[in-house]
Amino acid sequence: AQKITQTQPGMFVQEKEAVTLDCTYDTSDQSYGLFWYKQPSSGEMIFLIYQGSYDEQNATEGRYSLNFQKARKSANLVISASQLGDSAMYFCAMSRPYDAGNMLTFGGGTRLMVKP
């Protein structure tokens, strides 16, 4: 079975600073995908970034990067130059197997609050 753990229930960051949101996972699968989604107060889930377990390079998408450490089973999200609009819930998720379209198992989420 897959399990995703997000140990930070809430975090504050100053506007324009960088922030790291932690995510650790547990799986017996050799191939899998790791995702981050953003959920603003309006409720929709917005896809941010994807990392495949066999990808050697860390994924980047604009201000988002995924710090993938396979041996430690961690997939932390780094947001650079935080903006007020980044205030939201952030969820780490895993798919099985190495297929972005497969069903996702989500962590409990981290609430990020950006201070002006």
Next chain:
Amino acid sequence: EAGVAQSPRYKIIEKRQSVAFWCNPISGHATLYWYQQILGQGPKLLIQFQNNGVVDDSQLPKDRFSAERLKGVDSTLKIQPAKLEDSAVYLCASSFRNSPLHFGNGTRLTVT
């Protein structure tokens, strides 16, 4: 492209009543998912469809929940009878082959 459409946006019912939610996925997306998100938690998969067939419904409480996708496009999720613990946001998502899931805005259900 148009996103995943869900309705209603909000629903309040009394326990033991029935309720149905509707989802229209992004055009061309063969895979459709229903997730339940209880307040303060991450979404939990209820059921996954590939076209009109069920891929995974292992976490669907089948004594009270049912879902269908008869023509491989729209889907409905039904709860009958509802319990207090069913209060949650019900999220529909769709995907095309290996693309990431695209989610709708969800239906917020309150059971009183």
